[in-house]
Amino acid sequence: MNILIVDDEKFNLRMAEELIKETIDDSSVFVCNLPETVLVQIEEHKIDIILLDIIMPNVSGIDVLKAIRKRKQYKDIQIIMFTGIKDKENLKLCFENGANDYINKPIDFVEFAARMKASVKARKNIVSLLEMANTITEQYQDLHNMTQELKNTQFNLIQKEKLASLGEIAAGIAHEINNPMGFISSNFEIMKQYMKKINTVMVFYKKFVQHLTEDKLIDGKVLQEKILIHDMEQKYNMDFILADFETMLIESIDGANRISKIVQNMQALAKTGTEHEWVYNDLNQIIEEGLLIVKHELKDVAEIDKQTTDGELNLLCNKGEVGQVILNVLLNAIYAIKSLTLKSLGKITIKTCAEGSYAVCQITDNGSGIKEEYLHRIFDPFFTTKDVGAGVGLGLSVAYDIVVKKHGGDFQVDSKVNQGSTFTIKLPMRGSI
Numbered sequence: 387m388n389i390l391i392v393d394d395e396k397f398n399l400r401m402a403e404e405l406i407k408e409t410i411d412d413s414s415v416f417v418c419n420l421p422e423t424v425l426v427q428i429e430e431h432k433i434d435i436i437l438l439d440i441i442m443p444n445v446s447g448i449d450v451l452k453a454i455r456k457r458k459q460y461k462d463i464q465i466i467m468f469t470g471i472k473d474k475e476n477l478k479l480c481f482e483n484g485a486n487d488y489i490n491k492p493i494d495f496v497e498f499a500a501r502m503k504a505s506v507k508a509r510k511n512i513v514s515l516l517e518m519a520n521t522i523t524e525q526y527q528d529l530h531n532m533t534q535e536l537k538n539t540q541f542n543l544i545q546k547e548k549l550a551s552l553g554e555i556a557a558g559i560a561h562e563i564n565n566p567m568g569f570i571s572s573n574f575e576i577m578k579q580y581m582k583k584i585n586t587v588m589v590f591y592k593k594f595v596q597h598l599t600e601d602k603l604i605d606g607k608v609l610q611e612k613i614l615i616h617d618m619e620q621k622y623n624m625d626f627i628l629a630d631f632e633t634m635l636i637e638s639i640d641g642a643n644r645i646s647k648i649v650q651n652m653q654a655l656a657k658t659g660t661e662h663e664w665v666y667n668d669l670n671q672i673i674e675e676g677l678l679i680v681k682h683e684l685k686d687v688a689e690i691d692k693q694t695t696d697g698e699l700n701l702l703c704n705k706g707e708v709g710q711v712i713l714n715v716l717l718n719a720i721y722a723i724k725s726l727t728l729k730s731l732g733k734i735t736i737k738t739c740a741e742g743s744y745a746v747c748q749i750t751d752n753g754s755g756i757k758e759e760y761l762h763r764i765f766d767p768f769f770t771t772k773d774v775g776a777g778v779g780l781g782l783s784v785a786y787d788i789v790v791k792k793h794g795g796d797f798q799v800d801s802k803v804n805q806g807s808t809f810t811i812k813l814p815m816r817g818s819i
Contacts, residue, residue: 387413387506388431392450393439393468394419401493402437402468409499410506421445425453433463434509435502437489440469440476448479455484462512464505487592497595514635515574522570522642525649529563532649563648566641573634580631583622590615648678667708669699669745669813670738676712680720688723688732688751695738699745701815703793708813711785715749715809718782722753722807744795745815750808756801764799789813 387410391402399417406415416431418424421442427433436454440447447467454460467480470491477488486508489501594611619625677690684690701708716734723732737748756764765786789797793813801807 387435387509388416388433389413389435389437390416390418390424390427390431390433391437391468392418392421392424392442392447393437394421394442395439398439398468398491398493402498405493405495405498406437406502410502413506421447421450424450425457428454428460428463434513435464435466435505437466437468438485440467440471440480448476448483451480451483451485462509462516464509466501466505490596518639518642522567522645525642525645528649563645566644570638570641573638577631577634580627583627584624587615587618587622587624590618664702664704666700666702667705669701669708669747670694671698672705672709673712673736673738673747676709676716679713680716683717683720684734686731687720688734691733691735693735693737695740699738699740699815701745701813703813704788707788707792711788711811712747712749714782714785715811718809719749719751719753719807722751722755725754726804740815741812743815744812747811747813748808749811750806752806755803755805755807756799757803761799761801765797 389406389410391399391406393399393402396419399419403415403417406413414431416427416433418427422445424436424438428436438447438450447469451465451467454463454465461484464486465484467477467485467488468491469476469488480488487501487505489498594615597611673692673694677684719734723734726732733752735748735750737746737750739746764782766783786797789795789811795814796810796812798810799807800810
């Protein structure tokens, strides 16, 4: 935490610097007795909190405050006015121009420590929210870049099929992203309302502390002020707000992580297949990522029965290409179940195991199945049994090419009309790392 102290009196600078170093852990303190150079100091030292004297020669603290707040990049810096004056109009002017708090001179150690710690906590919360917002923005940018990459590689058959797959599940992807984005936005709105209530109660605290500092309260009045503050806490339910604030922050971070995971899986699918990224990957993990992408397509259509092997099934492969194979087979299974218009949910069973030097994935559905006379043609380019407009016949052709020709594996299908299909994918593990 970088803290800047601005005061024309060296004694005040030295005392404030020592107190900050004693009370605020992991802080870097910078001092400035020339108010004209404050903006330069902020930029040079990446300042988080400013302790700003009001009365200084040449340039007043209020003028410096105004100059800081005029710059949008400094709007979130915590600014505490450092003053020995008791003029409430001046303090009001400070708050109207963007001050966050004030500390009286001469310095009272307890008050100084409490107010500085409160400012540090507020600054950390702001930084956390900004980082989260930046993360979400970057993830949306990644998604945009990925979409652009797909558009730029449509000339390649593999990429055209990927684009078709993405188009088929676009609504589901949007839904999966909109869900966490919805409660993140809702949480931010509620936290904004909470902050208004917290600030309202803080005003009463500040007045109470100010009155105590100025020795204006007699014993009876102290009790009366304490009761007033307690009533305000009860009115705004402060205990609940503080607990709920942390819960919503955790929920929002979890939502951002969910968006990040979806984007990462989409990026893996979107890769061109020309990167030669042959590394060891866990087949079970690739399947999990594929299921996450088609999650919304499965809703109200089929349930998943996973019978995956314990531990990892590591195979040397291009993860994006193998992910595309799994995705294409899953989408075909979903389409086959939809075409039967079952009264209850269909079922897709996914089994994985090791057979000798091969990792095996078997995907079975209880959908419409494939006619026997078509079975020998399903891996041919542009052959499809789907309705016109529902597919171009590249999915299984591309999948066969990836499994058999590029990875040296095996791809088999067994199917019966109105009973379902089983696709068996075998990929060589080629040892372990």
